[in-house]
Amino acid sequence: QLPRRRPGFARLYPDLHIDRIPGLSCNLLEAYDGNRLDAVIVKRGGAGGRGRVIWREPLVWLAAADYQLDFTRPARLVMLAPPCSYREMMIAALDSVRRDWVAACTASSLMGVQAAVAGGLGVTLLGRSFVQEGMQILRAPELWPALPMTEVTVLGEDRAPALVEPLIMFLSHSLAGHDALTIAA
Numbered sequence: 001q002l003p004r005r006r007p008g009f010a011r012l013y014p015d016l017h018i019d020r021i022p023g024l025s026c027n028l029l030e031a032y033d034g035n036r037l038d039a040v041i042v043k044r045g046g047a048g049g050r051g052r053v054i055w056r057e058p059l060v061w062l063a064a065a066d067y068q069l070d071f072t073r074p075a076r077l078v079m080l081a082p083p084c085s086y087r088e089m090m091i092a093a094l095d096s097v098r099r100d101w102v103a104a105c106t107a108s109s110l111m112g113v114q115a116a117v118a119g120g121l122g123v124t125l126l127g128r129s130f131v132q133e134g135m136q137i138l139r140a141p142e143l144w145p146a147l148p149m150t151e152v153t154v155l156g157e158d159r160a161p162a163l164v165e166p167l168i169m170f171l172s173h174s175l176a177g178h179d180a181l182t183i184a185a
Helices: 002-010 026-033 085-096 110-118 162-174
Strands: 040-043 052-064 075-082 101-107 124-127 135-137 149-155
Touching: 026 040, 052 110, 075 085, 075 110, 075 124, 085 124, 101 110, 110 124, 110 135
Parallel strands: 075 101
Antiparallel strands: 040 149, 052 124, 052 135, 052 149
16 A cells, blocks of 8 residues: 555655555565564564554455455455465365365466456455455355454564654644544544
């Protein structure tokens, strides 16, 4: 969500330099642990309980807007390649209700997952804030298992608090206006 909010942040903090490095939480954590990044914002599951939770949002099942439920066939899943915590949660959730599934599309990026879902290639699991035009949230609890909240954490406040805190505060306030998210206290 940062790209839409970055212009406002840049106006408030014109002298702060940000290297925005998108990627999987596991890769960002590896770079952080190797001291190649000063701070990271990652999903909590991958951080192993480290860091401070800065927001939460519900996970949802997403499909194309014109997707028709057909429980006589295996669920067609759109996923990222392993390692991916969303992929693992999606498979575990469907296995828990004995819902058959097939990997319909393995994308290399979140944007690829969103495009494949919007294009009707299958269903995925993401945070509610990732819903885009052309998508719907599936609400058939009998075969689409309930999902937990996801938490996003920041690591690095102790390394460079003067540099990290303005960004964290800005993101927290920006995200507070997004109805899909709950800011952590």
